[in-house]
Each structure stands twice: as C-alpha cells, then as structure tokens.
Ligand code: TXA
C-alpha cells in the first residue's frame with residue numbers, strides 16, 4: 260500500500276469516508292483515525308499499529324453535538340468537564356451507546372471521548388462527518404509521534420494517508436478521566452493538568468492500579484513511550500560522568516559532552532520535545548539517554564509519568 264501524504268483536509272477526510280485509515284495532527288500528538296462506526300476500518304487501525312486488541316481507542320469529535328452518538332449517559336461531573344475543557348487535551352470515559360462497535364472499545368461498555376482543539380484536527384474531523392476512533396499514530400510500544408515525519412517513520416506503507424501539519428503543540432497525550440464513577444478518577448496523566456481539572460471538579464482522584472485487579476486503563480499495562488535506548492533519570496546533569504556515547508535532555512545545561520544534547524527552556528518545552536528527542540536518539544543508535552527529572556506540577560506531572568514509564572523498560 261502506498262501512503263498518501265497530503266496537506267488537503269478534503270483529500271484526507273475522503274479516505275475516512277471510504278473506510279480508510281488516516282494519520283492527522285492534534286494539539287497533543289498525531290492520531291491514526293478511522294470512522295468509529297466502521298468495524299473493518301477500526302480493525303485496520305489495530306493491524307497497522309500492531310496494537311493489542313484489548314486496548315481501547317478514543318473517539319474524536321468535531322462538535323459537542325456528536326457526544327450523544329457515542330455516550331449513553333453524561334454525569335454531572337462529566338458535563339462540567341465538557342463545559343470547561345472541550346475542545347482541549349482531555350478524554351472522558353463514559354458509558355457507550357449500542358451503536359459504538361465493541362472492537363473500538365476493546366470489548367468495554369465504555370468509550371473515551373475527546374474533542375481536540377487544534378484547528379487542523381477540528382476541520383479534518385468536521386469534514387469526516389463522523390466521530391473518528393484514533394489512538395496515537397505510532398507502532399505499538401514506540402514513543403507517540405509529534406510530527407508527520409515520525410508517523411511516516413513508523414507507518415509508511417501500512418496506512419492510507421497522512422494529513423501533514425505542524426509539530427504538535429503539547430507533545431504529550433491527553434489526560435484520560437473515568438467519568439463512569441463518582442467522583443471521577445484520572446486514568447492517565449496528560450496535557451491537561453490535575454490543577455486545571457480540580458479547579459472544576461475538586462474531588463477528582465488519581466487512579467492507582469492494584470496489581471490484583473484488572474487494569475482500568477488497559478493501555479497503561481503495555482510498554483509505552485519508550486525509546487530503544489536505556490533511559491536513566493537524574494536530578495541534575497552533574498550526577499552524570501563523562502559519557503560521549505550517550506544523550507542528555509533536561510532543563511539544566513550539562514557540563515560534559517554528549518552525542519545528543521537537548522536543553523529545554525521550560526517544562527512545557529521539555530514535554531513538547533521529549534518524544535521527538537527519543538526518536539532522534541534511536542536513529543543515532545544511542546544506548547543511554549539521561550533525562551533530568553522535573554517538579555510534578557502542571558504538565559510536569561505527565562512528563563514525569565512518561566519519563567518513569569520510559570525508564571522502567
Ligand atoms: O492525546 C491523545 O489522547 C491521543 C490523540 C491522538 O488524541 N490519543 C492517544 O490514544 O493517546 P492512545 O490509544 O494511544 O491512548 C489511549 C489511552 C490508552 O491508555 C487506553 O487504554 C485509554 O486511553 N482508554 C481508551 N478508552 C478507554 C476506556 N473506554 N476505558 C479506559 N481507558 C481507555
């Protein structure tokens with residue numbers, strides 16, 4: 260299969276309308292989309308990404324009016340979060356309608372719903388005329404793609420089309436909140452901060468997986484966000500000895516020489532660049548990436564979550 264690269268929203272949306280699978284940019288990361296109601300197209304997403312079939316997909320909408328196609332019920336807390344944060348980097352898990360095929364939700368009776376804020380994403384979703392199921396557009400287990408080039412690296416020849424846009428704004432995935440329970444709980448930290456969520460629903464909790472129970476957010480069980488290189492977390496680059504074969508990313512300028520170095524101006528910058536940096540290091544064959552830890556407020560909490568996951572593989 261040839262993967263068509265295009266900047267035309269109409270051309271990319273036509274692939275979705277005819278049952279194809281298309282990568283497109285959002286404000287978080289690039290997604291790999293299919294019509295959520297088309298069982299064969301959704302199956303192709305799992306195949307192209309080599310995604311385990313028990314990992315559910317997020318349905319993306321272009322306007323709030325589409326929520327009722329997907330959600331059988333919206334709690335008061337869910338409504339408050341929709342009011343405050345749609346469109347934006349937030350996914351709400353809600354009971355699904357019978358119309359949503361079980362393949363999209365990996366057999367669950369719930370569905371993740373998200374309305375992206377990126378202009379290109381909104382226009383593309385509108386042109387598709389249907390909610391679009393989309394996981395991140397990487398091969399399963401690789402860092403999420405923040406540029407169309409990263410999508411091409413993983414999925415060239417495996418998908419119908421890539422809608423080419425700019426590098427994504429946030430660089431980390433959306434925050435996933437389970438609204439099927441009271442009070443809601445955060446299943447995955449992400450680009451929308453805990454502080455922002457709690458300003459609307461103060462009692463929101465953070466899910467801690469009990470190893471004895473089935474995972475509430477199946478995706479978090481899998482190797483995720485990790486480069487091939489070994490990731491080592493450090494408080495400060497002064498802890499690292501001379502190591503010209505490895506790489507460093509952080510907020511503080513290191514003293515020594517590294518094969519690849521990325522000094523970020525802010526935690527937001529760090530979050531925005533980290534996955535692209537991991538991919539660059541993999542291409543360069545780096546075996547160890549030192550990552551400076553950051554304080555866990557704002558997007559720092561999600562960044563530390565991804566760094567810890569990357570370091571534990
Ligand atoms: O920012 C994002 O969320 C990006 C863009 C493309 O929107 N998408 C994304 O999708 O990161 P994905 O599939 O890579 O991650 C979705 C996460 C997984 O951890 C999955 O298990 C969880 O959301 N999830 C999806 N539906 C769920 C559901 N019904 N119940 C619990 N967890 C769910």
Ligand code: MG
Pocket residue numbers: 394395403
């Ligand atoms: Mg993903």
